Structures are given as structure tokens and as C-alpha cells.
Amino acid sequence: MSATLLSVEALRVHIPVTRGVVLRRTTGVVRAVDGVTLDVREGETLGLVGESGSGKTTLGRAIVGLVPPTAGSIRLRGVEVSTLSGRGARRARSELQMVFQDPFASLDPRWPIARSVEEPLRLHRAGDRRERRERVLELLELVGLSRRMADRYPHELSGGQRQRVGLARALALRPALVVADEAVSALDVSIQAQILNLLQRLQEELGLAYLFIAHDLAVVHQISDRIAVMYLGQIVELSPGVDLYREPMHPYTVSLLSANPVPDPSVEAARERIVLPGDPPSAAAPPPGCRFHTRCWLRERLGDPEICRTLEPLLREVGPGRSVACHFADEAAASPVTRRAVDLAGGRA
Amino acid sequence: MIAGAVRDDAVPRRWRRALRQTGGFLRASRLNALGAGIVAAVVLLAVFGRALAPHDPNHLDLLAALKPPSSAHWFGTDNLGRDLFSRVLAGARISVEVAVIILGLSVAFGTLLGIVAGLVGGLLEEIVMRVTDLFLAFPAFILAAAIAATLGPSLNHTVLALAVVFWPWYTRLARGQVLALREREFVLAARVAGAGTMWIVLRHLLRNVLPIVVVQVSLDVGYAMLATSALSFLGLGAQPPTPEWGAIITDGRSFIQTAWWWPTFPGIALAVTVLGFNLLGDGLRDWIDPRLRGSLGGLQE
Amino acid sequence: MLSVRDLVVRFSTGRGVVHAVNGVSLDVEPGGTLGLVGESGSGKSVTSLAIMRLLPRGGRVVSGQVWFGGRDLLRLSAAEMRSVRGREIAMILQDPQSSLNPVLPVGEQIEEAIRAHERVSRPAARARAVELLGAVGIARPEEQLGRFPHQLSGGMRQRVMIAIALALRPTLLIADEPTTALDVTVQAQVLELLRDLTDEVGAAVVLISHDLGIMARMAGRIAVMYAGRVVESAPTEELFARPRHPYTVGLLRSIPRIGGARRALVPIEGSPPDLERLPEGCPFAPRCAWRIEACWTQNPSLATDDGPAHLVACHDPAEPEEVGPGRPIRPGFAPAPPPGIRAGVA
Ligand SMILES: Nc1ncnc2c1ncn2[C@@H]1O[C@H](COP(=O)(O)OP(=O)(O)OP(=O)(O)O)[C@@H](O)[C@H]1O
Ligand SMILES: Nc1ncnc2c1ncn2[C@@H]1O[C@H](COP(=O)(O)OP(=O)(O)OP(=O)(O)O)[C@@H](O)[C@H]1O
Ligand code: SF4
Ligand SMILES: [Mg+2]
Ligand SMILES: [Mg+2]
Numbered sequence: 003m004s005a006t007l008l009s010v011e012a013l014r015v016h017i018p019v020t021r022g023v024v025l026r027r028t029t030g031v032v033r034a035v036d037g038v039t040l041d042v043r044e045g046e047t048l049g050l051v052g053e054s055g056s057g058k059t060t061l062g063r064a065i066v067g068l069v070p071p072t073a074g075s076i077r078l079r080g081v082e083v084s085t086l087s088g089r090g091a092r093r094a095r096s097e098l099q100m101v102f103q104d105p106f107a108s109l110d111p112r113w114p115i116a117r118s119v120e121e122p123l124r125l126h127r128a129g130d131r132r133e134r135r136e137r138v139l140e141l142l143e144l145v146g147l148s149r150r151m152a153d154r155y156p157h158e159l160s161g162g163q164r165q166r167v168g169l170a171r172a173l174a175l176r177p178a179l180v181v182a183d184e185a186v187s188a189l190d191v192s193i194q195a196q197i198l199n200l201l202q203r204l205q206e207e208l209g210l211a212y213l214f215i216a217h218d219l220a221v222v223h224q225i226s227d228r229i230a231v232m233y234l235g236q237i238v239e240l241s242p243g244v245d246l247y248r249e250p251m252h253p254y255t256v257s258l259l260s261a262n263p264v265p266d267p268s269v270e271a272a273r274e275r276i277v278l279p280g281d282p283p284s285a286a287a288p289p290p291g292c293r294f295h296t297r298c299w300l301r302e303r304l305g306d307p308e309i310c311r312t313l314e315p316l317l318r319e320v321g322p323g324r325s326v327a328c329h330f331a332d333e334a335a336a337s338p339v340t341r342r343a344v345d346l347a348g349g350r351a
Numbered sequence: 352m353i354a355g356a357v358r359d360d361a362v363p364r365r366w367r368r369a370l371r372q373t374g375g376f377l378r379a380s381r382l383n384a385l386g387a388g389i390v391a392a393v394v395l396l397a398v399f400g401r402a403l404a405p406h407d408p409n410h411l412d413l414l415a416a417l418k419p420p421s422s423a424h425w426f427g428t429d430n431l432g433r434d435l436f437s438r439v440l441a442g443a444r445i446s447v448e449v450a451v452i453i454l455g456l457s458v459a460f461g462t463l464l465g466i467v468a469g470l471v472g473g474l475l476e477e478i479v480m481r482v483t484d485l486f487l488a489f490p491a492f493i494l495a496a497a498i499a500a501t502l503g504p505s506l507n508h509t510v511l512a513l514a515v516v517f518w519p520w521y522t523r524l525a526r527g528q529v530l531a532l533r534e535r536e537f538v539l540a541a542r543v544a545g546a547g548t549m550w551i552v553l554r555h556l557l558r559n560v561l562p563i564v565v566v567q568v569s570l571d572v573g574y575a576m577l578a579t580s581a582l583s584f585l586g587l588g589a590q591p592p593t594p595e596w597g598a599i600i601t602d603g604r605s606f607i608q609t610a611w612w613w614p615t616f617p618g619i620a621l622a623v624t625v626l627g628f629n630l631l632g633d634g635l636r637d638w639i640d641p642r643l644r645g646s647l648g649g650l651q652e
Numbered sequence: 653m654l655s656v657r658d659l660v661v662r663f664s665t666g667r668g669v670v671h672a673v674n675g676v677s678l679d680v681e682p683g684g685t686l687g688l689v690g691e692s693g694s695g696k697s698v699t700s701l702a703i704m705r706l707l708p709r710g711g712r713v714v715s716g717q718v719w720f721g722g723r724d725l726l727r728l729s730a731a732e733m734r735s736v737r738g739r740e741i742a743m744i745l746q747d748p749q750s751s752l753n754p755v756l757p758v759g760e761q762i763e764e765a766i767r768a769h770e771r772v773s774r775p776a777a778r779a780r781a782v783e784l785l786g787a788v789g790i791a792r793p794e795e796q797l798g799r800f801p802h803q804l805s806g807g808m809r810q811r812v813m814i815a816i817a818l819a820l821r822p823t824l825l826i827a828d829e830p831t832t833a834l835d836v837t838v839q840a841q842v843l844e845l846l847r848d849l850t851d852e853v854g855a856a857v858v859l860i861s862h863d864l865g866i867m868a869r870m871a872g873r874i875a876v877m878y879a880g881r882v883v884e885s886a887p888t889e890e891l892f893a894r895p896r897h898p899y900t901v902g903l904l905r906s907i908p909r910i911g912g913a914r915r916a917l918v919p920i921e922g923s924p925p926d927l928e929r930l931p932e933g934c935p936f937a938p939r940c941a942w943r944i945e946a947c948w949t950q951n952p953s954l955a956t957d958d959g960p961a962h963l964v965a966c967h968d969p970a971e972p973e974e975v976g977p978g979r980p981i982r983p984g985f986a987p988a989p990p991p992g993i994r995a996g997v998a
Contacts, residue, residue, distance in 0.1 A: 019803070054807030054835040066543045092545045100543045103833070108536035112558045118537070122544035161692050171540065187832050190692040190862040195906035195919035217835050218863070224908035224917065247910050261836040263865025265907055267889045270869040275840050282791045348911030531754040534802045 006079075007211050008042040008065070008098075008179055013074035015057070015064050019286065030286040034060040036235035037074075039317065042179060045205065047212040049222035049243065051258065052232030053282065058215045061232070062181040065213065066100045067091070078178070096126060099172035103184035105164035109156040115167045116142075116152035122174040141170040146200060162193035166200070173204070181213045186221060198225055219262040219347070223247060228323065231255050234293045235285055237317055241324040247347065250340060251320060251331040253300040260343035269346055276339065290314075292329065300334050376634065383634035389627025390569075397447035400440035408433065408441040408594045417610045427612035429603060435613060438594040439620050445506075445595045446624065450575040452510050454568050457517035462564055464518075465525025466556055470533060470548065480526070483519035491516045495578060499587040506579075506595065509588040513578055517571060524567055528560045570632030573625035580621055596621045653856045654680045654703070654824055659716035661695070661702050661880075668928040672698045672711070674880040677954075680824070680856040685846075687871030687888070688860045689903070691924055695880040696860045697746055700826045703858075704743050705733050720824065739769050742822035744813055744830045746860075751813060752801040758812045759797025765816045784815040789841045807834045814842060821853060828860045843870055864907055868892060876900050879925050879935035882954055886962040896957055896969035898940045904975070933989070934967065941985075942968045948989035 015035040034057040042048050050058050063069045065076055067083070076084040083094045099122075102108040109118050116138050123134045139149045145166040156164055165185060172180050182201070186194045202225065204210055216222050222229055223243055230240040231254065239252040250256045257276040264270060278297040283289050289296050291311040301310045309329050317327040328334060377384045396403070406424075412432035420427045426435035468479040486494070498512035532538060532555070541551055580597025582588040589595030591602065596617040603613030661673035673695040680686045688696050701707050703718050705725065718725040720741065725733065737743075745751045753761060762781040766772060772780070778797070785793030788811040801809055810833045817825060827846065831839040843866065849855045859870055867874055868888060875885040876897060884897040895901050902920035922939035925931060934940070937947040946967045954965040 052835065054833070054838050055805040056835075059805065063539075068539055068542055095543070096545065098543075100540070102536035102540060104536055108540055110537045110555055110559070118540075121541060121546070125541075125545040125550070168540070171544070175544070184833070188829075190690075191864065191903055192906045192920040193692060194862075195908075195917035198908070199917055199919065217833075217839070218908075219836065220865075220908040220910050223910050224914060258836055261840040262910070263836070263839075263863060263869050265864035265868050265892070265904070265909070267868040267892050270865075273869070278837055282789075284792060284795075349909060527755045530800075530802070534754075 004044040004046065006041045007044045009075075009077045010041075010061075010065065011039050011075045011077070013038045013061070013064060013076065014072045015060050015069055016072040017060075017069075032285045033235050033288060034285060035064060035071075036285075036288065038232075038235075038237055040230055040237060040240065042211050042213060044178070045209045045211055046227045047205065047214050047225050049226030049229040050213060050215045050232060051217065051219060051222055051229065053234070053254075054217075055282065055285065056232040057235045057285070058232055059183055062100065062183050062213060062215055065179075066098045066181055067095045068100075092126070096122070096175040097178045098181070099175065099177040099179070100181045100183065101165070101168050101172050101185040103187055105161040105168065105188055106156075108168050109164055111156055114153045114155055115159070118156075118167060119171045119174055122171060126175060128175075137174070138170075141173055142167075144173065144204070145170045146196075160193075162189055162196065165189060165193075165197055169197075169200070169204075173208070173210075176208075177210070179211045179213065181215070183215045184217070185214075187216060187218070194221070201225060219247075219258065231258065234283060234288055236293060236327065238294065238328070239326045240317070241326075245321075245324055248344065249335055250344065251324070251326040251335045252294075252328045253298050253334050254294050256334065256337075256340045256343050257299065259347040260339075262347055264347065264349055266349055269349055273346060274342075276343065292327075294328075299339065300328075300330060300337065303337070303339075304330060304333060380634055382630050386627050386630025386632075386634055389623060390631050393443055393624050393627060394447060396440055397444040400443050404434075404437035404440045406434035406437040408437040409592050410434070417606070417613075419610070420612055426616040427610065429599075429610070429613050430606065433592075435599070435616055438599055439596070439617050441594040442596040442599060442617060442620065443624075445589070445593065446576045446579065446621075449506070449510055449579045449595075450572045453513045453517060453575045453579075454571060456510075456514035458521050458564060458568060460514075461518035461521025462525040462560065465522035465527075466529050466552055466560060468522065469526040469529030470552065470556070476526070479522060483522050486516070486519040487523075492578060492581070496582060496585065496587060499582055504587050504590060506583075506589040506593060509579055509582045512582070513575055516578075517575070520571075521564065521567070524563065525560050528563060529556055532556055532559055566632060566635045568632075569628055569635055573628035573632070576621065576628075577625050653682045653684075653720070654678070654858070655717075655719040656699070656703065657717040657719070659699060659702060659718070660714040661698050661707065661711055662714050663708075663711045665710055670927045671930050672880055672927060673702065674930070675716075676877070676880070676882055678858075678875055678882070680858060682823075682856055683850050683854045684873070685850055685857045685859055685871050687867040687874040688858060688877060689862060689864065689867060689874060690877030691899075692862075693924055693927070694877040696877055697828055698880075699877075700743065700828055700858060700860065703826065704737060704741060706737075706743075735769075738765065738822075739820050740822055741824045741826065742817040742820065743826040744817045744828060746828040752809060754801055757798045757800055758804070758809075759799075762797075762812070762816055762819060766819050769820055780819065781815070784819055785812070787818070787845060788812075788815045789838055790815075807838060810834060811838070811842065814845070818845070818849070821849075822855060823853070824856050824858070825849060826858045826860075829862075830859070831861070831863075831866065839866075846870065864892075864903070876903070879930065880927065881935070881965065882963075883936070883966070884962075884964045885954070886964075890958075890962055894958060894962075894972055895975060896962070896964040897936075897966050898942045898970055899936050901970045901975055902939075934965075937989075942966075942970060942974075943986055944968050945986040945990060948986060 013035055014037055016031040016033050018031050038061055052058055060069060064071050071084050075082055078094055078097060081094060086094055109115065119138045119141055120134050123137060128134060139152060142149060142152060147163060147166050186197050189197060201212065214222065214225055226243045228240065229243050229246045230237050231252065233254050239255050246255065250259060257278055260276045276299050283296055291313055292315050295301055295310040315327045315329045317325045319325050320331055334340060377387060410433060415428050415432040416430050418424055418428045424434050424436060426439060428434055464479055468476040495512040495516045498515055499509050502508035538551055538555055541555060579588055583595050583597030584601045589598040591598065599617040600614045606613050656676060656678040659673055659676045663670040663672055676699050678686060690696055702713050713726055759781055762784060763777040766777045766780055781797060782793045785796060790796055790808060790811055814830060831842055834842060846857055850857055861867060871888050873887050874891045875882045876899065878899050884900050895904055905918045906920060908917060920939055925935045933948040934951055937943045940947065944967060952965045952967050954963045956962065957964045957969060
């Protein structure tokens with residue numbers, strides 16, 4: 003097992019919500035990330051999936067320093083980065099880079115792409131003009147773009163090509179960790195496959211680690227060593243990818259698997275999706291006890307045990323490298339509902 | 352080697368692009384070309400008008416008073432015998448100067464304030480936006496007239512009054528753009544790369560806000576000239592003998608029966624100039640819009 | 653219900669003419685869902701924008717018809733078209749970022765959409781907005797109405813767009829990548845909403861997506877587009893079981909799957925053709941492992957194959973046993989074009 007690169011501990015990001023036009027007042031805080039602890043090891047890919055609005059983007063942005071944490075720590079090779087400021091912070095953060103989702107929005111439309119890739123180098127005063135230019139061309143080649151494209155503008159490139167540019171920019175400062183926030187979600191499947199292969203190749207060549215955020219469970223499965231599942235600002239399950247898909251232990255993970263579309267019409271026709279009843283709870287006022295209890299299918303099947311509503315389940319280790327935050331993880335893993343969801347998600351009708 | 356080759360190519364490429372785009376703009380609509388032509392003519396006349404003018408615009412020649420258009424005086428003369436053609440040419444310069452100053456002041460102030468308000472947010476943004484609301488609540492022309500009247504009749508005061516009226520529009524425009532751009536991922540990407548606020552404002556936001564501001568400016572130039580002339584017409588702006596178009600029209604107004612040419616020619620000059628800038632601005636706005644809103648934005652029928 | 657015939661759309665740009673859509677025909681029945689898949693840039697969005705008559709600047713329909721409710725939409729006046737849009741045909745645009753106004757609260761934007769077509773009071777429109785946001789799975793909609801787009805997560809923004817499209821219960825809904833930013837449970841919820849629309853109201857849906865899983869779930873029929881043409885069209889089951897066009901085969905090979913051991917993905921080699929200089933032959937030929945000499949010289953037309961419902965445009969379609977990984981070994985494989993023929997790769 004390789005060394006820990008990044009360790010996030012008890013991280014909270016609370017965003018005040020303001021309302022009112024003349025007198026702005028804070029009407030509450032959104033607990034976008036509410037106590038997340040996780041490690042990323044050197045050279046590994048940690049997948050991050052979870053419900054829309056569960057705080058995946060916010061977590062990724064906090065790691066690269068785009069949003070200030072409210073509490074908790076983010077350490078890179080043991081050095082706290084969230085409280086650094088000035089030059090030290092800049093140097094530390096250059097090791098933490100990000101690739102964004104939208105290939106249309108992530109490049110300045112008025113800059114030739116070489117300039118976008120060069121921007122981090124200029125900001126860090128790396129080399130003179132000529133050296134930087136040479137490095138930019140190298141980076142473009144690294145991500146599979148021809149040097150001749152260097153002076154094109156973003157609108158002259160396809161979505162897949164732009165995503166490669168975004169990746170080249172993220173690699174400019176030789177980061178140790180790249181946060182990829184839905185970096186392939188907007189791409190069509192054959193280009194998605196190219197980019198996934200590229201990410202894997204770069205990982206082998208450069209020893210990069212990824213925090214790979216996505217919705218498509220199959221894509222996450224393809225690229226991740228371990229996968230973390232988020233619900234309402236917290237991690238509810240974290241396992242090696244194979245285990246997570248073969249033997250999910252949190253009821254929310256099971257419902258994700260049951261909803262994941264499978265490219266096979268006969269499986270889809272046989273599908274019974276687990277419908278999560280009710281509304282997703284507010285991140286401003288999370289439910290007491292288990293955050294998932296208001297929508298948990300297992301709790302109902304177990305006859306509504308009181309503990310789910312009163313005691314918050316902590317993320318606990320349940321096997322080698324496997325953690326889950328549910329009082330009834332074993333029951334969840336053994337449930338026929340789970341078996342069925344796993345079979346269908348794996349394409350067995 | 353290759354790096355050098357690519358870099359040498361970069362500059363002409365940018366120029367070629369600019370040229371191609373200009374060509375595309377002019378060809379996109381006949382009105383675009385007309386607007387651009389008029390504006391170019393007005394600007395040229397403003398720069399070279401004095402040199403071209405056959406007479407000194409303020410030279411009195413009472414013997415030649417109130418002469419109709421002729422080969423010696425193309426636009427005729429006024430009651431003091433001044434050559435109206437020369438005065439209209441000189442007026443072009445005044446109108447252009449006035450417009451440049453008004454818009455220069457209001458754009459510089461308004462845009463920067465808007466960008467900062469949009470980027471910083473919070474209380475500052477709140478205050479700035481309420482103040483602009485306050486200004487925008489009054490009818491623009493009446494506000495300008497009131498300010499000019501309070502300061503006392505003079506061209507400089509008119510310019511100041513109009514700048515005061517125009518800036519809030521630019522603040523709103525710029526803030527709206529910044530709100531849209533602020534969460535754009537390329538701005539976030541710059542921050543991840545270590546960029547500070549100034550870097551983002553100067554290198555990303557200004558460049559992306561500017562085209563829209565330019566469009567607005569080209570629309571407003573016409574209004575600024577018209578408003579200056581209107582204030583002069585009311586006696587609040589340029590004072591005699593300044594050959595400002597509005598002022599010439601005011602002087603000539605009572606002579607419309609006996610010397611129709613006196614108010615007519617500066618009136619035509621004003622109308623054509625305003626039309627030219629409006630056509631250019633409209634064309635620019637339509638043309639630039641879809642590009643700014645990304646691939647699927649800017650839908651049209 | 654909707655019947656597109658031989659649609660041709662071109663863009664004039666500063667540099668040349670982009671042949672974005674080159675003779676597309678599509679049919680959707682009431683209550684039916686047509687899936688449109690295809691490579692990025694293959695003309696899916698342009699086709700749907702042309703149906704809505706909302707082509708971006710520079711684009712124009714060169715020929716073709718769009719029959720909807722007994723009328724050719726391309727011949728309606730602008731005013732008639734405006735009343736069709738939103739009320740009868742609604743569209744969810746691909747790019748939610750640029751379709752929401754950043755300076756208006758989302759509630760106001762939904763109300764506006766309702767009031768643009770129906771004479772209802774503000775409070776009534778507001779109530780409808782709340783109801784719609786609830787229907788697309790946004791919790792506590794009253795709270796969200798006053799929020800600005802940047803205060804919502806990506807998925808919430810997308811659902812606001814969907815709420816706007818559903819506001820007027822359209823009879824045809826064109827949904828361009830409606831769920832790309834949604835997690836799978838919300839995605840399932842939204843897809844069910846679309847299904848209700850078809851089942852209960854009898855509306856027709858054109859669903860554009862590159863997620864073949866979604867297609868498998870939703871579409872009754874799938875049309876595969878490449879370089880501005882439909883290259884294969886078949887009932888969903890049939891298409892997945894017996895893909896015939898080599899591009900479709902490549903598509904199915906490049907998707908990751910959960911079941912079984914992880915294997916390397918096989919992306920389709922090469923890049924799509926330059927739409928400004930389309931080749932004479934089949935536009936897929938340069939990337940195709942099945943190409944024969946005819947592929948370089950003649951562009952195959954869409955014709956029936958394997959029964960009347962299965963259409964394919966290919967000189968040498970793939971056989972079922974060739975769908976698995978590996979290169980097909982065929983007599984007559986022609987790696988390069990014959991002399992004098994342009995290969996037409998970008
Ligand atoms: N600037 C903001 N102001 C108010 N609330 C915010 C802001 N940014 C994020 N939030 C809230 O924080 C929560 C987490 O948002 P985040 O974008 O991290 O979710 P996500 O997991 O990335 O969702 P998605 O999968 O939809 O992208 C959401 O409830 C969102 O509404
Ligand atoms: N405004 C425009 N000017 C010029 N060409 C355009 C314009 N809009 C689209 N095109 C071109 O038309 C072709 C089809 O584009 P379209 O957006 O329909 O692709 P798509 O199939 O929707 O792709 P994606 O899956 O990426 O959304 C592309 O090659 C594109 O470059
Ligand atoms: S703790 Fe209870 S409510 Fe929470 S996931 Fe487990 S069973 Fe469901
Ligand atoms: Mg997100
Ligand atoms: Mg599209």
C-alpha cells in the first residue's frame with residue numbers, strides 16, 4: 003500500500019445563505035460538506051459518487067482551495083494547506099489541481115488555448131517565455147493534442163479536445179493530485195473512453211492521484227481503485243471499487259446501484275428501481291440520527307428501529323479498507339433487495 | 352525550432368482573425384456597412400474637418416449674412432455671415448469630443464465599479480446597486496437637464512451631467528456580466544492555478560466584459576450627441592459662438608421661415624450621425640451576442 | 653406526430669460552409685420516445701434546433717420538411733411558430749448554464765415562462781412554479797424560488813430547466829442531454845417524469861443522450877447519427893442485440909460496464925470528418941474496420957436491413973459475431989482510398 007498523499011479530516015464547509023434585497027440577512031447555513039474524513043494515497047484514483055447536491059463539488063473545491071473550509075483540516079503529505087496563506091499556500095496548492103466539468107466554460111473564450119495552459123506557469127513564474135512555450139507544447143502533446151493546435155481558440159475545438167486542454171492546464175504545475183469534477187460527463191461515449199484511457203495512461207506515467215467525481219457508476223468503476231459515496235454532506239460508504247459494486251453495505255449505495263442505467267434493454271425492462279420516498283432533506287437542517295433515515299428503504303423493512311432516528315451512525319471500518327456509516331450494514335449487505343440491485347447493475351437480468 | 356515557428360505565426364494569425372471578423376461583420380448586413388461608413392466619415396471629419404473647412408467657422412462677415420446655399424457657402428450663412436458648412440464641420444469635432452468624454456468618464460467609472468461590485472459582492476455590491484437604482488429611477492434626460500441647470504449653462508457642465516446620467520447603466524451591465532462570468536469555470540481554473548483578484552479582473556473579466564461594453568458604447572454615442580445637442584437647444588449646453596450642432600440649431604430656429612438652411616443642415620448632420628452610431632451599435636450587438644453566450648446561446652429565429 | 657423529412661442544415665461561417673445536417677429523416681409517434689445518439693458534433697442538437705426553428709446565427713435549413721400536427725413547421729410564420737414553441741413543443745437545451753439568466757431568481761424565470769403563454773395571475777404562476785419544482789424532485793421548492801442560478805448545484809439548475817420545459821404540458825418534448833449533471837437517482841426520477849408525459853398525456857419525446865443506458869431504459873426506437881446523417885435506426889432491443897453499422901458497434905464497445913472484470917475501453921479510432929469538406933464516400937470509412945472499396949467512393953443511403961424496422965446506411969454491415977472485441981477479418985478490406993479519391997479526414 004502506498005503512502006498517504008492527502009488526508010482530509012472532519013472537514014466542514016458551511017455556506018451562509020442570504021436573503022433580502024435592502025437589508026441582507028443570513029437565513030441559515032447550507033452544510034454542504036459536514037464532517038468528511040478521507041485519505042487519498044499516492045498514485046491512486048479515489049472515485050466520489052453521490053446524490054446531486056450532496057457536496058461533492060464543494061468538497062473538491064475545498065481541497066484545491068476554491069472555498070474556505072469552516073472547520074477541519076486538509077493535509078498534503080502531512081502539511082496543513084487550508085490555513086496557509088501567501089506564497090506558501092500557492093506553492094502547496096500548485097500540487098492540487100482541478101479539471102472542470104463543462105468543456106465550454108472552462109477555457110477563457112478570448113484566449114488561445116496555449117495561453118490558458120500557460121497561465122499557471124506564468125502565475126508561478128516558471129521559466130522565461132521560451133521555456134514556458136516549450137513546456138506548453140510538451141503538455142499539449144502529453145494529452146494527445148497536436149502542437150499545431152496551440153494557437154487555436156476554444157471555439158475552434160471539439161468538446162473532447164477542450165477537455166484535453168483543461169487537463170493539460172491542470173498538469174502544468176506537475177501536481178500530485180488532480181480533482182476531476184465530472185470531467186467526462188459532458189463527453190460522448192467514444193471520446194469519454196479516450197479521455198478515461200488518457201487519464202489512466204497519465205497516472206501510470208506521472209504517478210498522479212485522482213479524486214474522480216462522477217455520476218455514472220460504470221465510469222467510476224472503470225477508473226477508480228476505491229470509491230466513496232456521499233449523501234447530504236457526509237461520506238456514507240468507502241470501499242475498494244470491486245467490493246462496493248459486489249457487496250454494497252449502505253442502503254443509499256444500493257439505491258444508487260438500482261438506479262444506474264445499464265446499456266441493455268432487457269435488463270432495463272426487468273428493472274425495479276428502489277424509489278427513495280419523500281424529498282431529499284435540506285442540507286441546511288439535516289435530519290437527526292442517520293441522515294438517510296427519512297428515505298431509507300432498509301429501515302422500513304427492519305420495522306423502523308428507533309436507533310436510526312436518534313443515533314448518528316459513524317463511518318466505521320467493517321472489513322479491510324471498507325467503511326460504512328449505517329447501523330445495519332450487515333443487514334443491508336444481506337438483503338435480497340441488495341442482491342437483486344447488484345445483479346441488475348452488473349447486467350444480469 | 353518548432354516553438355519559434357509557431358510563435359512567429361501567432362501574431363499574423365490574430366490579425367488575420369480580426370480582419371476576417373471585420374469583413375464578416377460588414378458583410379453580415381448592409382446596414383452594418385452603412386453604419387460603419389457613417390461613423391468612419393464622422394470621425395474623419397472630426398479629425399480633419401478644420402483643415403477641410405473653406406472658412407473659419409467663427410469668422411464674421413456681415414456683408415454675407417443669411418445667404419442661401421451656393422458654391423461659395425455650401426450650407427449658406429447665418430445672420431452674422433458665418434459659413435454654416437464650416438460651422439457644421441467644426442461641430443462634428445465638438446460632438447465627437449463631447450461623446451468621447453461623456454462615455455469615457457461613465458464607462459471607466461461605471462464599468463470598473465460594476466466589475467468590482469459583482470466580484471466582491473456583499474455590502475459593497477448592495478450599496479452600489481441601490482445607488483444605481485436611485486439614478487435609474489429618474490428619467491435620464493430630465494435628470495441631466497436638472498444637473499446641468501443646477502451647475503449653470505456651459506458645455507462642460509452638460510458633459511458632466513450626461514456622464515452622471517450614463518454611468519449607472521454601465522455599472523449594471525458590467526455587474527450582470529461579472530455575475531455570469533464569476534462562476535464560469537475558467538475563472539475558477541485561474542484561481543486554482545493561483546491567480547489573485549487583480550489578475551482575474553484584468554486578464555479575464557475585463558476582456559470578456561469589454562466587447563459588450565463596446566457595443567453599448569456605440570449605441571450610446573448617438574444618444575450622448577443627441578442629448579448634448581438637446582441640452583444646448585434648451586440653452587443649457589454650449590454657449591455662443593461655439594459651433595455645437597444643437598446650439599446652431601437653436602440660433603437658427605427663429606429664422607426657419609427666412610433662412611431654412613440655417614437649422615436644417617446641422618439638423619441633418621446630427622440625425623445622420625446618430626443614425627450611423629445606432630446602426631453600428633445594433634449591428635455589433637446582434638453580431639457579437641451569440642459568440643459571447645457559448646455554442647448554443649444566442650438563439651434566433 | 654412529428655415527422656422530419658430529408659432535413660438539410662448548413663452553417664455559413666467566415667471560413668466556409670459547415671454541412672451540419674445532411675438529409676435527416678425521423679418519425680415519432682404520439683406516446684413514443686425516439687432516442688437520438690451519436691458522436692459529438694454529429695448534428696443532434698442542430699437537428700432539434702432546426703425543428704424548433706431556433707438555429708443559431710449563420711445556420712439555415714436548406715431543404716426538407718418538419719411535419720407536426722398536420723403542418724410543416726418550416727412554413728409557419730414567425731408568430732405562428734412562437735405560439736407552437738413552449739406550448740406545443742418544448743425543448744430542454746443542452747447547456748443549462750447559458751439558458752438561465754444569472755441575474756434573475758429561478759422562480760421568476762419559471763413564472764415568466766408560464767406567463768408568456770397563459771394569462772394567469774402572478775400568485776397562480778408562482779403556485780405552479782412551486783408545484784413544478786416539486787415534480788422535478790427539488791425539495792422545499794418555496795425556498796428555492798428566490799435563489800439565483802449560481803446558488804444551486806449543477807443538478808438543481810438542470811432540473812429548473814426541465815421544470816420550465818414541462819410548465820406548459822407540451823405535446824412534443826425535445827430533451828437534449830436532459831440529465832447529464834444529475835445523480836442516478838434523480839436522473840431516474842426525471843426520466844420517469846418524461847415517461848409520465850408520454851404515458852399519460854400521450855406526448856412524444858425526442859431524447860438526445862450519449863448515455864446508452866438511458867437509451868436502453870427510455871427509447872422505443874433509436875436513431876444513430878454520424879456526420880449529420882442517420883446511419884442506423886432500429887427498435888431499441890434490436891439495435892442493442894444486432895447492431896449493424898460499424899459506428900454503432902464501436903459505440904457499444906466503448907462504454908464501460910459494471911459487471912464482470914474491468915477491461916480496457918476500446919474507443920473508436922481516429923476523429924470525425926471535417927464537416928466543411930465531406931468525403932465522397934461514407935464519412936465513417938476512414939475510421940471503419942469493415943471498409944471495402946465501395947465505402948471510399950459511394951456514400952451509402954439508409955435502407956432496410958434485417959426486416960422493415962431496421963434501417964442501416966452501410967455497404968458492408970457488421971455481422972452479429974463481429975460485434976465483440978477484435979478486428980473483423982474480411983476479404984476486400986480496403987485500408988486506403990483508391991487513387992484520386994479524397995479520404996476526407998479532419
Ligand atoms: N454559493 C452557494 N450558495 C448557497 N448554497 C450553495 C452554494 N454553493 C453550493 N451550495 C449548496 O451546497 C450544496 C452542495 O452543492 P455541491 O455543488 O457541492 O453539490 P454536488 O454534490 O456537486 O451536486 P451535483 O452533483 O448536482 O453537482 C447544495 O445544496 C447547494 O445548493
Ligand atoms: N453556430 C454554428 N456555426 C457553425 N457551425 C456550427 C454551429 N453550431 C453547430 N455547428 C456545427 O454543426 C455540427 C453539429 O453540431 P451539433 O451541436 O448538432 O452536434 P451534437 O450532435 O449536438 O453534438 P454534442 O453531442 O456535442 O452536443 C458541428 O460540427 C458543429 O461544429
Ligand atoms: S442507519 Fe438506519 S436509516 Fe441509516 S442507512 Fe442504516 S438502516 Fe437506513
Ligand atoms: Mg457538482
Ligand atoms: Mg448537442
